[in-house]
Amino acid sequence: MSETPLRPTSWHEWLVAEAPQSRLQARFGRWYANWLALKRNPLAVSGLLIVVVLFLMAVFAPWMTDKSPYDQMLTERLQPPSAQHWFGTDELGRDIFTRIIYGSRITLLVVFLVSAIVLPIGLIVGTIAGYFGGWLDTILMRVTDIFLAFPRLVMALAFAAALGPGIENAVVAISITAWPPYARLARAETMTLRGRDFILAARMQGASATRILWSHIMPLCLPSVIVRLTLDMAGIILIAAGLGFLGLGAQPPSPEWGLMVSSGRSYLLDQWWVATIPGLAIFIVSFGFNLLGDGLRDVFDPRSQ
């Protein structure tokens, strides 16, 4: 008679089962093992917490505050933090707490857009260059070098001048200069992997280069690329904020944190909260990504097994 599989007594047991019964169980089991490893590192967990809070803030913004980030109350300009305005108000009487919350959406937008552009481009260019070698490698690497040579801020200025200021253009500008290191990283990993026996076995089975790249090489390059991206995220957020500060990124009245720091500059001495609080937000989020990235690196490349 066919046997019904025993019901596991808990999720945990199902996930750490030594003999997974399905692809799904195997894959989730692996993620769970990584999660357990990450959990052991309190700093990494704090980083993760910060990122999660950022995410939740962005999603649940309307529930976290009933005010609007654009409402100006000129009678309540530059009020210090109070029960009514937790972070005080800015020079146009807008509630800073609300603006911080809604500003997280912009930060998150930057994070996602840059990742979505940089990761695929870097991976594809890097793995193709690393796998095929020869003139293809040379051409792709020289192209990479060209983009690597552009300093990000100058590039953003150029874009702003050409296309006009705005957060989207700023993101494109950042992405265009951010992808080269990932291509390099992916290429280095690919070159190590391409002589490995399992790749040779795949070739002997008749797997096409596309299949080898997609199914074998890219999944193995992902961990180091993701770690790098998470660590870079801090820098990317800072640049976006910096662009905002310079007036090249988000435009008023957008509640972008860098922009908030910039417009609060003139009030720094007497009404410190206007510039400092968004500055703190930038710092905390960057730091959080940094901690998370460090933790992920330890999980993916454990030094002590």
Add this chain to the structure above:
Amino acid sequence: MKERPLLTVEDLHVSYQGRSGNVLALRGVSFEVHRERLGIVGESGSGKSTIGLSILRLLPGNARVSARRLDLEGIEILRASERTMRSIRGRRISMILQDPKFSLNPVLTVGQQIAESYRVHTHATKSEANRKALGMLEAVRIRDPERVFSLYPHEVSGGMGQRVMIAMMLIPEPELLIADEPTSALDVTVQAQLLELIDELIQRRRMGLILISHNMNLVASFCDRILVLYGGQVMEMLNAADVSAAQHPYTQGLLACRPLIERPQSELPQLKRDPTWLGVPSEIGVAARDRSL
């Protein structure tokens, strides 16, 4: 043999503390080494490498070591200070490892490393040490020692690299040499030469040798006595000459499952692991050990 043993190990326990629990590497290992060739043979996970490292107290920080006795001619190793250990390592007990690629410093020449090994233990001058190093290179049968002196590790072959290791480890004239898989990375013809060399050197200097290997053939043909290790415990201790009359089923199984040139078989007998082997050290093993002392 009423001579006092060089090294006495009694009831050695070593465990590694990991994130997911303790791993017991050695569970009550006991043996003695005189000025003889003792072979420790075991498969991966048997704990054989841990023995060598425990004797020299070179285990990583997460290792817990305990023993009723672990002494080198009277010096209790587990209770010795780090200073005492430094005077023992290299000077009284030396160790050579498997792959010279990993045990030689890649940025120093071969000669410099041998000379350094000498100066660490004797405070000799640089020129004196260099002379000794050259002499040592000759002793390990390297032709053209002056030329080899100034070569870097990556410029020498595997076999020569091992000779350099031997030179480095024997120059302070230790009494006991621990060799952990010294020939595993070498070709079979080079292996024979290297073993001959080790044999000559330890005979001449009246040293003791602990040869750790997974290769039963090697240990049986080269050593005087053999200690068979499995799961961190001693399964059997016997004289190499009596190896074919091994009593313990694990030893017998290991011997039987070797493919031999001179004995064609259609199928190799497979080793059936019996969980009762682990637990209390088998009485056969203990008796054999007592017999061979």
Add this chain to the structure above:
Amino acid sequence: MIEVSEATVVYGSGRGRLEAVRNTSFKVDKGEVFGLVGESGCGKSTLLRAIAGLAPLTEGRITVAGQAIGSYRENSDRKLVQMVFQDPYGSLNPAHTVDKVLSEPAIVQKLRSVEQRVDRSLREVGLGPEHRYRYPHQLSGGQRQRVAIARALITEPTVLLLDEPTSALDLSVQAEILNLLKRVGRRRNLTMIMVSHDLAVISHMCMRIAVMQEGEIVEVLGVDKLRNRQATHSYTHVLLNASLQMEERKNGSGS
């Protein structure tokens, strides 16, 4: 079945020129188990890879079942020659489950009933459904090698190339794997070429043996001749003696 004539593999040029394999020729009949033995650097692995189509032939010709390597017309020709590699830790993709490792060749070669094939091949190499969805790091060295063998067999090849398949394994595990290879080879009437530095392993598995030194085949002889010390070339004797020296005390006071 396999014919190698004057195969030469040269890497690099000028001062960096390395003649890994020089002018080697031999034939292997269908169903035969042929051994390539020699010390490190003798070119045996390179020669095997040339037969596998993984190393480029500089000169000479290798044909399998009449078809020259390197001139495969269709992808389906590739499934006939498969290989088992030395390092069980490096021959499986650490990010793939056993299931994926085994189903991929079947999918690539567009074979039918992939599920059943995977199931069957697992059982053939002595593994079970409990191993199917594990990752390589959850398997022992011997188990990984079994998976590697299963992977090689799933496309139903006629030729199996073995590159030191047991060198990295414990003695007891080696015995199991060698027995498995013999069983599988007999059952499927596979033509096998095995490379090893271990003369004992080679003489256990192979019927005819080619001895290689510095890129050349110095002698080809039957295993019986080797056992009876009737080799003709001096290097074969050197190898044999060095290997036998280790076996000396197997029967006590020498035999």
